[in-house]
Amino acid sequence: MDNIKNGWFTENNTLWPEHKLSLKIENILHQEKSNYQDILVIKTKFHGIVLILDGIIQCTEHDEFSYQEMISFLPLCAHPNPSKVLIVGGGDGGVAREVAKHPLVKEIVQVEIDERVIEVSKKFLPFMAIGFQSPKLTLKICDGFEYLRQNPGQFDVIITDSSDPIGPASNLFTESYFGLLKKTLKSNGIICSQAGSIWENCTEIRNLMNGCKQHFNVVKYGISSVPTYPTGHIGFILASDDEKKVFEEPCFKFNSQELEDKKLKYYSYEMHKSAFVLPNVFSKILYE
Incomplete structure (x- = not known):
């Protein structure tokens, strides 16, 4: 206040x-x-x-769709069969809302530590919290680290929709966390984690990616435009142990009618490919 x-x-x-x-x-x-x-x-x-x-x-309410769609469909559409998905965080329900739209997703598990965020979102953000109503979803109120430790080799895709690296989310921005994610994935699974803005902290993102590279063969950084986030951009670290994985080329493509039917306002095949095109100065910092 x-x-x-x-x-x-x-x-x-x-x-x-x-x-x-x-x-x-x-x-x-x-x-x-x-x-x-x-x-x-x-x-x-x-x-x-x-x-x-x-x-x-x-x-x-004005711009949440750009974040929710991109953090969800960048990893989902990069996987040939994202049947079982884990969401860590995401207490507003927005990521669950989007993940449930993918036709190949059969089962979603979401772990959120703060039940009050969920209840508040259900009351005041029903346009996002509708994600909790999906029959595909199993919601667990628990510590994400503990859940990961107890469920090795379970998921095709893991999406970490965390707040910024302070408070309860600080442990989700560490090299050891990426190690836990690796153990919780099935073979050649994919992770996607909120990773901040290149305009704000590109060096820290590079360090975070280096920590991720200790556990995964392919690590990429993609971006989305969100006007009410710092600098108007947010980015995501995507990683896989599949040495042949090319995140820039999705395995699954929505056609124009599917985009309309699923009410996708931001994500498309073209937006997927362009998400990994970075300004030259930042590309050099992250990849060279």
């Missing part, structure tokens, strides 16, 4: 102290402190409903 003054919410965080994003507020819908983090939901003039955790914007 300290971030709200004169009818504006201002994101203020030590991860990006040099710039701030402010949103004009209509109403404060909900505020509480769970066992893990501060939860705030506001209604804004332009961006609709906004979920904020520990003072950091997690999603807005």
Whole structure:
């Protein structure tokens, strides 16, 4: 609540102290402190409903689809048969909503440590929390690390939809976490993890990718445009032990009618391929 003054919410965080994003507020819908983090939901003039955790914007009604679709379909469409999928985090339900749309996905397991984020999202973000209604989904309230340790070799795709590397999500940005993911995958499975913006912390992303490369043969970084995230971009680390994996060329392609039927607003075959095309200066940092 300290971030709200004169009818504006201002994101203020030590991860990006040099710039701030402010949103004009209509109403404060909900505020509480769970066992893990501060939860705030506001209604804004332009961006609709906004979920904020520990003072950091997690999603807005206006642009959430670009993040949810890309973190889901970049790995799903890169896998020839993503039958069984694990989601780590994603308490707003948006990733579950998108993963359930893929016709080859038969089973989804989601582990989320903070049950209050789920319940708050069901009440105030039903357009995202609809993902929890999928018959494909089994939801578990537990620690993601513990679940990974207890379920080796189970999943075709693992998607880590985490908040930023502070608080309860800090352990999801470590080399040891990638090692756990590797053990939880089936042979030649794929992981995808939220990895921040190249415009904000490209060197840290390179270090994160180097940690991932200790466990996987192929590691790539893809991007999506999300106007209400720092710098307007967010990126994802994708990895596989399949030495022949080419993430830039999806195995599965939605046709135009399928994109319409599944209400995909951002993701497409063309967006998939372009996600891995980086500005030259950042490509050199990450890959050379």
